[in-house]
Each structure stands twice: as structure tokens, then as C-alpha cells.
Amino acid sequence: MLTKLALAGVKNRRRDYLVLLAGLTMSAAIFYMFANLATNQAFIKANAVVKSASLVFGFGAVLLALITVVYIMYANSFLLSMRQHDYGLFMMLGAKRRRIGQLVVLETLILGAGATVVGIGLGILVSRFLVSFLLDLLGLHLAHLTAIYLPAMLFTAVLYIGLFILASLFNLMHLMRTTVQKLLHADQMAVQPKRHPGRQLLGGLVGVIFLAIGYWAMAAITDLKVTAIPVALVTITLGTYLLFHSTVLAIIAGLRRTSWAKKHLNGFLLGQLNFRVHDYTRMLTIVSLLFALALGAITVGSGYHRQMPMVADSLGTYAVAVHNPNHHQRQLMKQLHVAHQDTYTQKVRGKTTYYNAAELKRHPVEQLKSEQQTTHPHFTTQSLAKFKQDGLTRLDFLMLSPTKLGDFATPKLLSPQAFQRLKGKTYTVTTIRVKHLAADLSTLKQLDHSEQRRFPQHTAALTIGTYQSYMMLNGIFGGLEFIGYFLGIAFLAMLASCLMFKILSGAPGDARRYAMLNKDGVRRSLMRHSLAKEIGILFAIPGIMGVIDVLFGLQMFKPLMAKPMSPYLGIGGTFAIFLALYGLYYLMTLGLYLNLVLPKKSRHD
Amino acid sequence: MTTPIVDVHDLEKTYGKAGERPYTALQNLNFTVAPGEFVGIMGASGSGKTTLLNMLSTLDTPTKGQVVVNGHDVTQMRGNQLSDFRAQEVGFIFQDFNLLESLTAEENIGLPLALTGTPSKVMDQAIHEVATTLSIEDLLKKYPAQLSGGQKQRVAAARAIVHRPALLMGDEPTGALDSTSARELLDLLTTINREQQMSVLLVTHDPFSASFCQRILFIKDGQIGSELTRGELSRQDFYQQVLNALGTFSE
Numbered sequence: 001m002l003t004k005l006a007l008a009g010v011k012n013r014r015r016d017y018l019v020l021l022a023g024l025t026m027s028a029a030i031f032y033m034f035a036n037l038a039t040n041q042a043f044i045k046a047n048a049v050v051k052s053a054s055l056v057f058g059f060g061a062v063l064l065a066l067i068t069v070v071y072i073m074y075a076n077s078f079l080l081s082m083r084q085h086d087y088g089l090f091m092m093l094g095a096k097r098r099r100i101g102q103l104v105v106l107e108t109l110i111l112g113a114g115a116t117v118v119g120i121g122l123g124i125l126v127s128r129f130l131v132s133f134l135l136d137l138l139g140l141h142l143a144h145l146t147a148i149y150l151p152a153m154l155f156t157a158v159l160y161i162g163l164f165i166l167a168s169l170f171n172l173m174h175l176m177r178t179t180v181q182k183l184l185h186a187d188q189m190a191v192q193p194k195r196h197p198g199r200q201l202l203g204g205l206v207g208v209i210f211l212a213i214g215y216w217a218m219a220a221i222t223d224l225k226v227t228a229i230p231v232a233l234v235t236i237t238l239g240t241y242l243l244f245h246s247t248v249l250a251i252i253a254g255l256r257r258t259s260w261a262k263k264h265l266n267g268f269l270l271g272q273l274n275f276r277v278h279d280y281t282r283m284l285t286i287v288s289l290l291f292a293l294a295l296g297a298i299t300v301g302s303g304y305h306r307q308m309p310m311v312a313d314s315l316g317t318y319a320v321a322v323h324n325p326n327h328h329q330r331q332l333m334k335q336l337h338v339a340h341q342d343t344y345t346q347k348v349r350g351k352t353t354y355y356n357a358a359e360l361k362r363h364p365v366e367q368l369k370s371e372q373q374t375t376h377p378h379f380t381t382q383s384l385a386k387f388k389q390d391g392l393t394r395l396d397f398l399m400l401s402p403t404k405l406g407d408f409a410t411p412k413l414l415s416p417q418a419f420q421r422l423k424g425k426t427y428t429v430t431t432i433r434v435k436h437l438a439a440d441l442s443t444l445k446q447l448d449h450s451e452q453r454r455f456p457q458h459t460a461a462l463t464i465g466t467y468q469s470y471m472m473l474n475g476i477f478g479g480l481e482f483i484g485y486f487l488g489i490a491f492l493a494m495l496a497s498c499l500m501f502k503i504l505s506g507a508p509g510d511a512r513r514y515a516m517l518n519k520d521g522v523r524r525s526l527m528r529h530s531l532a533k534e535i536g537i538l539f540a541i542p543g544i545m546g547v548i549d550v551l552f553g554l555q556m557f558k559p560l561m562a563k564p565m566s567p568y569l570g571i572g573g574t575f576a577i578f579l580a581l582y583g584l585y586y587l588m589t590l591g592l593y594l595n596l597v598l599p600k601k602s603r604h605d
Numbered sequence: 606m607t608t609p610i611v612d613v614h615d616l617e618k619t620y621g622k623a624g625e626r627p628y629t630a631l632q633n634l635n636f637t638v639a640p641g642e643f644v645g646i647m648g649a650s651g652s653g654k655t656t657l658l659n660m661l662s663t664l665d666t667p668t669k670g671q672v673v674v675n676g677h678d679v680t681q682m683r684g685n686q687l688s689d690f691r692a693q694e695v696g697f698i699f700q701d702f703n704l705l706e707s708l709t710a711e712e713n714i715g716l717p718l719a720l721t722g723t724p725s726k727v728m729d730q731a732i733h734e735v736a737t738t739l740s741i742e743d744l745l746k747k748y749p750a751q752l753s754g755g756q757k758q759r760v761a762a763a764r765a766i767v768h769r770p771a772l773l774m775g776d777e778p779t780g781a782l783d784s785t786s787a788r789e790l791l792d793l794l795t796t797i798n799r800e801q802q803m804s805v806l807l808v809t810h811d812p813f814s815a816s817f818c819q820r821i822l823f824i825k826d827g828q829i830g831s832e833l834t835r836g837e838l839s840r841q842d843f844y845q846q847v848l849n850a851l852g853t854f855s856e
């Protein structure tokens with residue numbers, strides 16, 4: 001009988017349960033996606049440019065697990081708040097506490113197990129899609145990457161089921177200890193936070209100090225080695241929480257005393273924020289961390305993505321060199337955004353490649369101006385005499401030989417007459433420098449392939465042209481790039497589900513309050529603005545904090561993105577796209593929330 | 606005769622969406638309330654009292670008929686006109702208080718003034734005045750959760766009259782109160798009615814509350830069944846009359 005009643009209760013709040021289940025499923029899926037990479041030793045080893053990569057993953061897993069714990073705590077308190085009124089009522093009507101306890105444990109476990117199983121399934125699907133999508137998009141080839149990975153499944157299942165067992169025990173304790181009266185009226189209790197100005201000031205100061213330590217630790221990663229990561233994680237989390245906790249309360253209290261608070265719904269807005277400030281500071285901390293992690297990871301990923309071609313641009317004087325271009329190759333060459341193009345005649349005899357000095361004089365071979373690496377390379381030419389001493393033996397020039405160092409001696413320059421007379425196989429070679437590698441990658445790929453087919457390269461250890469340099473960089477850093485994007489998307493999804501979940505869980509209470517405001521004659525536009533502001537604040541604070549975290553956190557990647565790369569180069573675009581997405585997500589959430597919370601229109605207007 | 610503050614003409618309300626079985630709660634209902642009048646509405650449970658008040662306060666739309674409140678035809682209003690009407694022209698004391706738990710009593714009371722953009726000095730003054738009238742000055746900083754039922758009801762009453770609406774409506778405002786608190790609130794409404802010429806429309810099923818009114822309308826089967834006027838009777842005598850009327854009315 002009681003079970004039936006409990007089920008009826010669940011049915012009545014289908015939508016809330018759906019939100020809860022969706023949120024938990026999402027989180028399990030994301031955790032699986034992460035674990036899929038983190039526990040895949042083969043993948044990590046293959047892509048570990050740096051020894052510490054697997055450690056980074058280790059800390060990432062710990063962090064994600066911690067966030068998961070908090071997330072499940074939220075979910076659980078949401079569940080409890082939905083159910084305790086019902087259970088209180090059953091108890092008041094004479095149901096035994098023991099029986100109620102069993103029901104609670106059962107309900108929590110069923111919900112948790114369901115979410116875990118569905119979540120892992122979803123995680124596998126999303127992994128498969130995301131992995132292939134990202135690899136395609138980024139043009140990477142990574143070994144050992146699969147969507148279904150048993151250890152990750154086990155890891156996720158064990159963590160989630162374990163957490164739900166804990167949650168169910170917590171719920172059990174809560175229901176056993178709380179009085180029926182409190183259970184019945186729990187949702188109407190206003191927790192009015194007490195303020196201790198002195199303590200708050202101290203808390204804020206300590207928070208700032210913690211943040212400073214965290215930022216310093218990230219910058220000092222070369223000295224601190226891997227310890228920088230846990231230090232930064234702990235101090236930044238605590239610092240953010242303390243800072244929010246002290247400032248948010250103080251700001252609300254301050255604003256409440258101004259006459260601004262007495263205009264329109266401002267007072268209501270402040271009251272709402274104050275009412276939920278404890279809840280909010282915790283959530284804002286988590287969200288700002290997730291925001292920072294997502295933005296940071298994507299910034300690093302896109303940093304590699306953007307900078308690898310830029311760096312390659314500065315590694316040589318031509319992108320590709322094509323021998324005896326055929327019709328197809330000529331067509332391809334026309335598609336390139338050419339910055340500089342030269343064609344030379346070569347004659348090969350024995351091990352030596354000969355050039356026509358007159359031709360070289362007319363079209364001097366381009367040289368990189370300085371050996372110093374920068375992403376804005378300059379090119380010059382040398383006089384023929386100078387070229388004979390220096391340029392002749394530079395690798396870029398040596399590699400132009402059709403034998404591609406297969407069997408080689410230093411190339412020789414001949415006078416036009418001598419070149420004419422020389423017997424040997426004649427070739428032409430066309431070198432092309434493009435404006436930006438990034439813009440011509442697919443055409444260059446085809447050219448490089450056809451050239452390789454017609455004039456095979458004898459050693460893969462040396463790169464010919466900047467396109468090949470780019471491919472080599474890709475091999476080294478592509479794994480990091482992929483990890484950056486992948487984690488960024490995973491954290492972003494977690495952030496989205498966290499915000500959505502937390503905000504939606506406040507909807508029933510808000511719907512009641514806004515219905516009251518409607519009865520009191522508050523204009524709909526005013527209610528909309530108030531909601532937009534309240535949710536806007538929830539989005540803006542972690543956004544600002546997250547951006548600051550990332551600006552400092554990128555220091556950590558300086559050793560990994562050594563010159564001429566830099567973690568800060570060109571982050572503006574990435575930030576702008578990220579913030580635009582975040583803004584879009586805000587509008588979506590707001591739309592959904594308005595729909596849930598604003599009273600239905602009573603008249604057709 | 607002066608223009609009435611409330612003029613209800615041929616009002617009909619039928620509940621039920623398309624496809625559902627329609628239920629007509631009010632039909633062919635007519636009555637007026639003069640400015641400054643204190644009118645009670647009585648009737649059995651389910652007779653349509655709350656439905657009627659909802660029409661008057663624009664929380665719901667009539668199916669048919671005309672409702673004029675303070676010179677506005679409320680059936681013609683749209684959008685912001687509706688909310689502004691609720692915020693400025695009428696005051697409403699709800700049976701379940703309708704207090705916002707995230708605001709202090711003071712902020713709750715000030716809400717109607719804040720909505721119209723009243724300067725904060727004027728607002729403080731007005732809040733202070735009603736608080737004195739209702740003797741709730743020392744409750745102003747408290748949150749609804751920290752108030753008793755009667756205290757909440759007084760705060761709700763303060764919010765309903767702080768902006769001096771032309772018409773005050775109450776749906777069983779004494780329903781949740783003990784007899785002392787109920788009596789205090791009714792005395793207060795009577796005083797405000799007399800001193801500020803604020804019209805009061807009170808829904809109640811309790812003869813004691815009804816005896817504070819000058820006129821009582823009895824709703825039966827969705828119509829005004831009969832009417833009782835106090836005239837020069839003392840409250841006690843009127844109370845007796847109401848009891849008698851209820852006796853005959855329900856038969």
C-alpha cells in the first residue's frame with residue numbers, strides 16, 4: 001500500500017523526476033567520457049608528450065569525481081526536498097519510520113542505478129560521436145582511441161553506485177532524525193543567513209590569499225612540478241568559495257539598504273538572492289570552476305590547433321616542392337594562396353644535383369631571415385656568391401634534389417653553358433610558399449601525397465617543406481590538442497547540466513512566488529526582467545571568475561607550448577566564441593525557466 | 606445616485622476547457638457596491654464566492670457579462686492594464702496570505718508602492734503609518750516564516766491597504782485566525798472603511814465576520830439569492846439577523 005502511495009507521488013512529479021534523472025544521466029555520461037580517456041593507459045602513453053600527462057589525467061579524474069560528489073549531493077537534496085513532504089505526511093498518518101526508511105533507500109538506489117546505466121550507455125554513444133567528429137574536424141589520427149572501454153565503464157559504475165549508496169544512507173538518516181513537523185513544512189522554511197561582518201571580512205581576505213596562492217602555483221609549474229596541480233585545485237576552490245561567500249552576502253545586504261532596492265522588483269530580487277545565498281555560493285563555486293576548466297581546456301586545444309600551422313609557417317621557406325608538376329598538380333597549385341613561387345631546372349648525374357647559376361641569379365632562392373623562431377617569419381634572398389657559401393648547404397635547398405637525400409652529394413651550380421652541355425636526367429622543381437598553411441591544408445595534403453608517390457622520400461625523419469613540418473608537429477601535439485577539445489566539451493556539458501539542474505530545481509518554489517507577484521499586480525515584463533537578472537547573475541559571476549581563473553591558469557601551459565607557441569596567443573577569438581555559446585545557453589535556460597515559472601496568461605493578450 | 610465602485614451586470618462564468626464537461630459556476634449575476642460601502646458576500650461552499658472575487662480582481666476572465674470596478678470595465682483590459690489595475694486600484698487580502706517568504710514583512714508591505722515607483726521616503730512613511738494602524742511596527746524586520754498566522758494576516762492586510770486602493774477585497778481573510786485576531790482585523794477594516802472611505806468587499810462564511818458589514822449578499826446557485834441590509838441595527842442585532850437569515854436561506 002505504502003509503496004503504491006510512494007509511486008503515486010513519483011507519478012505526480014514526473015517532470016521533476018525527469019529533470020533529476022536527466023541531470024544524473026548527463027553527469028554519469030560525462031564522467032564515463034572522461035574516464036574513457038583517463039584510464040586508457042595505451043592512449044595516454046602514445047600521446048604523452050610530457051611525462052606528467054597521465055598524472056594530469058589522474059588529477060582530472062579526482063577533480064571530476066569531487067564535482068560529481070557535489071553534484072550528486074545536490075541531486076539528492078533535490079530528491080529529498082521533493083519527497084520529504086510526502087514521507088512526513090505518511091508518517092503523520094501512522095506509517096512506520098522503518099518502512100519509510102526502506103522506501104527512501106529503495107527509491108534513491110533505483111534512481112541512481114537507472115541513471116548510471118543509462119548514463120554509461122549515453123557516454124559510449126557520445127564518446128563514439130565526439131571522438132570521430134573531433135578527429136575529423138581537427139584532422140588528427142590518434143591510436144588506441146575507442147568508445148567502448150571496459151575499465152572506464154567499471155570505474156564509472158563503481159563510483160556512481162557507491163555514491164548513491166552513500167546518498168541513500170544519508171537520506172535514511174535524515175528521515176529517521178527529523179521530526180514529522182519539520183518534514184511537513186521543510187519547503188516553507190526560510191533560512192536567513194546571519195551575518196558577522198568581522199568574520200566575513202576575514203573570510204574574504206583568506207579567500208583572496210588562497211586564490212593568489214593558487215594562481216602562483218599554476219605559474220610556477222616548472223618549479224613545483226606536478227604538485228602545482230593539486231595545490232592550485234584546492235586553493236582556488238576554497239578561495240573562490242570564501243570570496244563568494246563573504247562578498248555576495250555583503251553586497252546583497254548593502255544593496256538592500258539603498259533606495260534602489262525599493263524600486264520595482266529590485267527588493268524582491270535581492271530577497272531571492274539572499275534567501276538562497278548558501279545554496280548559491282556553493283553552486284557558483286562549482287560552476288566557476290567548471291567554467292574555468294572548460295574554457296581553459298578549449299583554449300589550450302584551440303591554441304594548438306591554431307598555432308601549429310603558424311609555427312610550421314616559420315619553419316621553412318616553402319610549403320611544398322613539386323618536381324615535374326603534372327596537369328593535376330598544376331591544377332592543385334592554382335588553388336593555393338601563393339605568397340611566393342619559384343621554379344628551377346635541375347640535372348642529376350650520379351649523386352650530384354646541378355643547377356643553372358643564371359637561373360638562380362634571376363630567381364634567387366629565398367632564405368629565412370633569422371634562425372630565431374617566431375610566428376612572423378621574414379624572408380630574404382642572398383647574392384649568388386653568398387649563396388654559394390651558405391645557402392647551398394641549407395637543408396631546405398638540399399631537400400629540393402629529386403633524390404631527396406637518397407644518395408647525395410652537395411649540389412653544384414654551373415654556368416649556363418656548362419649546364420647546357422651536362423648530360424643527366426633533367427627535372428624542374430617548383431617551390432611554393434603559401435600565405436598561411438592553415439588556409440591551404442587540404443590542397444597541400446594532396447600535393448604532398450602525389451609528390452611523395454612520384455618521388456619517394458628516403459627518410460621520414462626529415463621534413464620537406466613546412467607542410468611536412470606541420471604534420472610532424474601534429475604528431476607530437478595532436479594528442480594534447482584533442483584532449484583539450486575533448487575535455488573542454490566534457491566540462492562544458494557538465495557546466496551546462498549543473499547550471500540547468502540547479503536552476504530548474506528552484507523552479508517549483510519560484511513558480512509559487514511569481515504566481516503571488518502576479519496576483520499582487522506585477523507586470524509580466526517586470527517579472528521577466530527580474531528573472532532575467534536573477535539567472536543572469538547566476539551565469540555572470542562564475543563567468544567572470546572563470547575567465548580570470550583561465551587567464552592565470554594558462555601560465556601552466558607555458559612549458560607545454562614553448563616558443564614560438566604561447567598559451568595566450570590569439571585567445572581572444574576562442575574566448576569570444578566560448579562566451580557567445582555561454583550567452584546562448586543563458587538565453588535558452590532563461591527561456592525554459594520563464595516558461596516554467598511565469599504564471600500562465602489568464603487572458604488572450 | 607453616485608456611480609458605484611463595483612457594478613456587475615449579467616455576469617456568467619463557465620469552467621471547463623474545450624472537450625471537458627463545462628460547469629457553470631456563476632450565471633446571470635447582478636449587483637453594485639457604492640463608494641465607501643462595506644459589503645459582505647456569503648454562500649455555501651462551492652456557491653461561487655471565490656469565483657466572483659477572481660472576476661472582480663481580474664485574476665480570471667468572465668465567460669459573459671460586464672464587470673466595472675472604479676470606472677474601469679475590467680473585461681476590456683489587456684496585458685499591463687490588468688496588472689496595473691491589480692497593483693493600483695484594488696487591494697486584496699488572500700486567505701493564504703500570499704506573502705513572499707524571501708522578503709521581510711516591511712518589504713512585503715512595500716511591494717505595491719515599489720511597483721508604482723514610489724520614492725523610498727514616501728514609501729517608508731506609508732509603511733510606517735499602516736504598521737502603526739495595524740500595530741505591527743515591531744514585526745517589520747521579520748520574515749513571514751517567523752510570524753504567527755494572525756501576524757501574517759495583519760501583514761497581508763497592511764500590504765492590501767498601504768497604497769490606499771479604492772476597493773479592498775478579502776476572501777475569508779479571517780478564515781485562519783482565532784476569534785480575537787479575527788475581531789481585531791475586522792475592527793480595523795471597519796475603521797479604515799469609515800475613515801478613508803475605502804470600499805470593502807468581504808467574502809465570508811462566518812456570520813460573526815459578516816455582522817461587521819453594512820450589507821450582505823447571499824449567493825446561491827451562481828446568483829444573488831437574497832440581500833440583507835444592516836441599516837441602524839447594532840452589530841449584535843445584525844449578527845442575530847444574519848444567523849436567522851442563514852437558517853431560512855439554507856432551507
Ligand SMILES: Nc1ncnc2c1ncn2[C@@H]1O[C@H](COP(=O)(O)OP(=O)(O)OP(=O)(O)O)[C@@H](O)[C@H]1O
Pocket residue numbers: 620621628630648649650651652653654655656657810
Ligand atoms: N478552476 C476551476 N475549474 C473548474 N471548476 C471550478 C474551478 N474553480 C472553481 N470551480 C467550481 O466552481 C464552483 C464555485 O467555486 P468557488 O471556489 O467559487 O466556491 P466558493 O464559494 O469560494 O466555495 P468555498 O466557500 O468552499 O471557498 C465550485 O463548484 C467549484 O467546483
Ligand SMILES: [Mg+2]
Pocket residue numbers: 654655656
Ligand atoms: Mg472560496
